[in-house]
Amino acid sequence: MIFASWNVNSIRARLEHVRNWLTARNPDVLLLQELKAAEFPALAFQELGYESAAVTQKAYNGVAILSRLPLEVVCTTLPGDETDSHARFLEAMIGGVRVVSIYLPNGNPVGTDKFEYKLTWMDRLTRQMRIWLEDGVPTAIGGDFNVIPEDIDCDKPENWMHDALFQPETRARFRALLGMGYTDAFRALHPGEGGHFTFWDFFRRNFERNRGIRIDHFLLSPSLATRLEACEIDRTPRALEKPSDHTPILVTLAARASGQ
């Protein structure tokens, strides 16, 4: 079973990229972020055999889940703040697995209410992820976390020292999720390996120079982590014409043992 996640930076601008990639890689589930549109083109994915659900808003944010298997939406908002109207969270059940697509707030610039919103959002996510651990349902949280977990997850720590994605408060909250029992799928299979990024900004030919950051992640609950077989960052879509600034991450899980 293959789960993937991709921040597409506008679903309208990237629709054909996503469709082509689905055909080429054929994942069972694809999480999308940064749809940047009020409408989600569900039909364009249904044609390829994917059911979908999406949480959208005009111009900003937006997350979706595409699935070959039947999908049941559980929750479209991150609990903990009824006044939060950003489209950043979607939880669904697919084949007995809780699948969550998140677009965690960027938080820049540091020292503003945007950074406070990011930290509060992470605290709310932490509470929710603790609840999910306790209910024992196999859970995969994927998406754009907007967190650079460690020094090796960026080209040069000095370049990110003042960025919200790399602040001690940000990284401590991400580490707490791992401490709680979740597994960073990519890092678990590639310990200590630097230079593997999921995002390169559009400036200064940063992709060609591999000056990027690893900020798109899959966190797996313990019961899913035991099934983790592979985790790959597919850089090919980032090299296309008119790319997103992010590229997809894929996780391969062993089939569930029968009777479990």
Place this chain on the structure above:
DNA sequence: ATGTCGCCTCATAGGCGA
């Protein structure tokens, strides 16, 4: 400070968010 995208509108340029 700057670079580049994609979105939107008190729209064909400029602001916002990333």
